[in-house]
Amino acid sequence: MGNSEILVDATAGVQKRKIFSAEEIYQLELEKVFGRCWLFLTHESEIPKSGDFVTTFMGEDRVLVVRQADRSVKAFLNSCRHRGNQVCRAESGNLRSFICSYHGWTYGIDGSLINVPLEKECYGSPVDKTNLGLAPVAKVENFNGFVFGCLDPEAPSLREYLGEMAWYMETFTSGGRAELLGPPLKSVLHTNWKLPAENFACDGYHVGWTHAAALKVAPAGPLGQLAGNTGINTTEAPGIQIATRHGHGFGCIWNAASSIHRGTALNDYLLSKQPEVAKRLGEWRGKLFMAHWDATIFPNCSFLYATNTFKVWQPKGPGEIEVWTWSMVDKEMSSELKRNVQKEAIRTFGTAGTFESDDAVNFHGCMRTNRGPQTRKGQLTNSMAVGFDKTHPELPGVISELSFIGETAGRNFYRFWDEVMDAANWDEIRAANSHWTEDWLAPETRDTNGNGRNQSDHFEHRQTQVAGK
């Protein structure tokens, strides 16, 4: 955080309550997290043609994302260089130019200023348009069709940023096979953006209790049996937790693909594709292809693979977000199956979703308590199965094989949040790449140089770091 206060001890799995409610922390997040990390913008399938555009947010900045004549995608701050007015007021469309509604300044789809009305008559001399184009988003890149932007020119490439998470996401996105069906549903939640992001990264724990009602009426199966959180009825570990560099992570339940959807159409489709995926990407990703995933790409993009919902948590202050929800399908699916998958995804995780509706009461409840000046002191925990986080001979990242119910990916989320809030720049973050797990992993998997630390050592280490600033 760059001050004397420790806000996160990810090794112990605790974080201060104030990170969810303090306005000054939120303002820093807009700079240090949303101003520097890669953020989801759109999917290529939403803007297929030259001049196609969507408008969205990067943190609280309004941005315009446009398909160029050369098929590349550019993004700009959606703000006229004259008085700052929003140059594009639609959510999507196809245009040859963007005309500001205030005085008519006109920008090309490449962001360049191409016309200033009454220039000759009223400016006296020609306006130098070369420096008055729309401010570009520093980097726009896509991963298998998913378009992300980054406002920091010093950031690593999207591929490096996704890192090991990209290895996992190849499972269902390779070759650009996944696409999103928009426009997104949008709704307000009175919560901090980190709560749902953390929830999607790791929280299999809440499924059986929060969603007990939805599970009671859902199809019986690997998820249905969780209703009531009374026990997990399987003979083997039902899944794992996975955490990767830069705060990304997910929990997966083996052999649970499509288990929230009714009917067998999606499962039959995935089964028909599974042998090819296993052959091309190997046995583990073949297994992951038939798993159910709850995942977060740091900071604010989450998805449920095999429930086919894809979300962005747009921050609107420390205590409010907009939830944007797309349905995620495979391009090769028949139109009938796409429609069916979209219906099931929205029925469960849309704005009136049978599962979605359960979450708001808790996300809201976690926030409204913080109005109490005594309540908001202290810390909250993310310590489930601390000590079980390990490296794995075949799976990249940090893995907990104890259960899909865990907080490994949650600890990782706050670990990176703390790191990015603390770091002066991307070079500092890069410098930690080679040893980002050293003070974290369980003793038996620590490196042979004895770099592992126990929890109290970690706290002292962090305090020394902070004191040295």
Next chain:
Amino acid sequence: MASASVSPDLHQQVLQFYYREARLFSGKQYRQWLEAMVDREIHYWLPIADLRYRADRRPPPEFVPSIYDDNYDDLEERIRRLETGLVWMEDPPSRIRHLTTNVEVYGTDVASEFDSFSNFLVCRNTEDTDETLTIGAREDRLRLRDGNLTLLRRKVILGQRVIKDTNLYFLM
């Protein structure tokens, strides 16, 4: 679509139908509503659209996202979820009030079916202080059978692009 006005008696019957529906909704007596007032062939639909410029010539998306795209069994399942007693948001219960206004009724090509337009206002109170208003329009197809009206199709139209309530898990 709408052709001829209907008799005052039928208009009165439709008004009574909507007032009864609003009363059942306000009491969350959704199963009574389903069983007494809804046709087995119901399509209950709440599509969404993004904000586009008037001159936008692009067709709507092939797969229109819909907050509700329910048939009879889908509605029944939603109601069954509420009846489990495990919906924490409803315990303590929210309070909800439905108003229905601006009712117009017209005959159609089918003698036993009528089109109607109406507006609604829903006020939902949750927890101790939270209150949301949802205002919208409905385009309904009603069916008259043995003197009883049932709801055959409903399209709900909302002005909110970003839904201000935390969810729309209530019927409109």
